[in-house]
Every structure is written in structure tokens, then in C-alpha cells.
Amino acid sequence: MNFTLDMDFSLISFILTSFTWVIIGFVIRKIYVNQVEEERPKILKLIIIFWVGLFSFSFNFHVWDELVKVSILPLGVWIAYAVLNNRNRWENYRKYAWAGFFSNFLFLGVSVITILLSSLLYPEDQLKTYLSDVSAAELIVSHPTGEAATLDQDKLERSISNFDLVSSNVMEWYETSGDWNTNEQTEQEENERFPYLLVKTKGKQNEHYLIHIETDGKGILVTTKEQQFYFHSDEADFLMKGEAES
The missing domain is CATH 2.60.40 (Immunoglobulin-like)
Incomplete structure (x- = not known):
């Protein structure tokens, strides 16, 4: 169980991650605005559902000796569905949960781009x-x-x-x-x-x-x-x- 936010805190990753969060914020806002007003969830609740949606089963592989995680199964979405469907609230929150899951792929892209840029700016062989x-x-x-x-x-x-x-x-x-032995x-x-x-x-x-x-x-x-x-x-x-x- 994992979500892919464990990147090195370098200037490159900070800039790219910040840009990614701006994109995510724009998507969530668009989902919220397009909802019928009566069906809009409270801001705090939609944020919680988004974060739950981030959780997933992941597959690990290496890119230039760096560990990268690819989300495979939407564990958080399933959890959100199990909880909200019983309350007939799933449709109101469904897009936020899936937005969380698919955000993992944005962070995956950030991880790969960061590795590529780092290899160009900080080559290991120099x-x-x-x-x-x-x-x-x-x-x-x-x-x-x-x-x-x-x-x-x-x-x-x-x-x-x-x-x-x-x-x-x-x-x-x-x-x-x-250890050096001065007596021998x-x-x-x-x-x-x-x-x-x-x-x-x-x-x-x-x-x-x-x-x-x-x-x-x-x-x-x-x-x-x-x-x-x-x-x-x-x-x-x-x-x-x-x-x-x-």
C-alpha cells in the first residue's frame, strides 16, 4: 500500500511537484464547480476523500538506479466506495476519489522527469x-x-x-x-x-x-x-x- 510522493526534496522536484499540485487543484475546482450546488460536498470532506483516493497497491521498478512506484490497484477508491455507497453519497464523491488515484500518475511523471533532469544536471560520471x-x-x-x-x-x-x-x-x-592497529x-x-x-x-x-x-x-x-x-x-x-x- 503506497502513494508516490516520496521523492527527494531537491529544487527540481520541488518546482515540478508544486506545479503538479496546481494542476490537481485546478482539476478538483473544476469538478466542484460543475457539480449541482445541492450535491457539492463540504470542502474538508472532499479533501479527505481525495487523500484516501491516493492510496493504492503499487509496483516498484528502477529508473537509473532510482526507485519508482507505479500505482496499479485503486485501494483508496475501493475504501471510499465501501464507506460512501452505504450512505448513498458515492456519486457525490466519486470523481474526487478517482482524482486522487489518477494523481499518482502525475507524481509518477514528476518522479521520472526529476530523475531525467537530475541525470542531465548532475551526471554521476563526472x-x-x-x-x-x-x-x-x-x-x-x-x-x-x-x-x-x-x-x-x-x-x-x-x-x-x-x-x-x-x-x-x-x-x-x-x-x-x-581499524588500524598501531602495535602491529x-x-x-x-x-x-x-x-x-x-x-x-x-x-x-x-x-x-x-x-x-x-x-x-x-x-x-x-x-x-x-x-x-x-x-x-x-x-x-x-x-x-x-x-x-x-
Whole structure:
């Protein structure tokens, strides 16, 4: 049982959802105006019936790794019918209940359009999506095997466009990295792949991501709420080894 209003609250979805509600409001008003005055329900009751009509059994599928729900069975309409038909009031409320159910398809359209626009405006395969503002960026040595190093912000900013998304088994690194034991010298001491963290950065959506820097400075691992992306550039030279930041 579900109705499809669970979209990410981004600027795109907010604008499209607001526009959708305007359309719904126009439709409901038209239904109300076209009714015989004696048959018009009270405003509060028609709103309740509309919301009940939104509920439905849904089928889930993925569009570009995003979950989308398609309403199939009008559960809310059936509930409204069961309650109102016994009171001979169904005909007065029928169109409002169905308006609620069919509104699910408007929100479905909003979900798909939001996903499409987001993929165009915030492409997952471009590092710029996750590192659009590095003006206040700082480098932190997050592992004992990491050499002292400084960050050249200008070079970092210029090199972002040169990074390409590549396939890499970063999850294996993540699962085997574990907690560092300073009392034991293990093989991990030589194999730590991402000993640096890049902090105080922002992405295009004004979000902060967990950014790991590879030991040679030519690989960047971005961790979002949903997944990880590994970017690589042979030309990157923003990591200045041998100096500690003051």
C-alpha cells in the first residue's frame, strides 16, 4: 500500500511537484464547480476523500538506479466506495476519489522527469558533480601510512575535469581496510590505497561527500549516501608530497 510522493526534496522536484499540485487543484475546482450546488460536498470532506483516493497497491521498478512506484490497484477508491455507497453519497464523491488515484500518475511523471533532469544536471560520471566547490578544501592524512602532504587547490580545481569514472574494486579495499592497529606492523601498512581525506568541499547540489584521495593523488573515491564512485586521472598533480600543512 503506497502513494508516490516520496521523492527527494531537491529544487527540481520541488518546482515540478508544486506545479503538479496546481494542476490537481485546478482539476478538483473544476469538478466542484460543475457539480449541482445541492450535491457539492463540504470542502474538508472532499479533501479527505481525495487523500484516501491516493492510496493504492503499487509496483516498484528502477529508473537509473532510482526507485519508482507505479500505482496499479485503486485501494483508496475501493475504501471510499465501501464507506460512501452505504450512505448513498458515492456519486457525490466519486470523481474526487478517482482524482486522487489518477494523481499518482502525475507524481509518477514528476518522479521520472526529476530523475531525467537530475541525470542531465548532475551526471554521476563526472567528478565535478561531487567537487564543484573546492575553494576551502583541506587535506587530512587519515591513515598512519600516509606521507605528509599538502594540497594545491588551484591544481585540484584545474584537474577536476580531467578525471574519468573507472571501474575499480573499491569495496574490497573498504572491507579489508578495517581499524588500524598501531602495535602491529602488517602488510596493510604497505598496501593502504586511500590514506588521505579531502574535506570542506561541496558538490553541485550543495551537498558534502566523503572524499578519499589515493596515495599517488591520481585517484579519488567519492562516497555518497547510496554508492561509491572511483575517478582517476594520470595528469593529476595537486597532491604535494613531503610537506605537512601548517
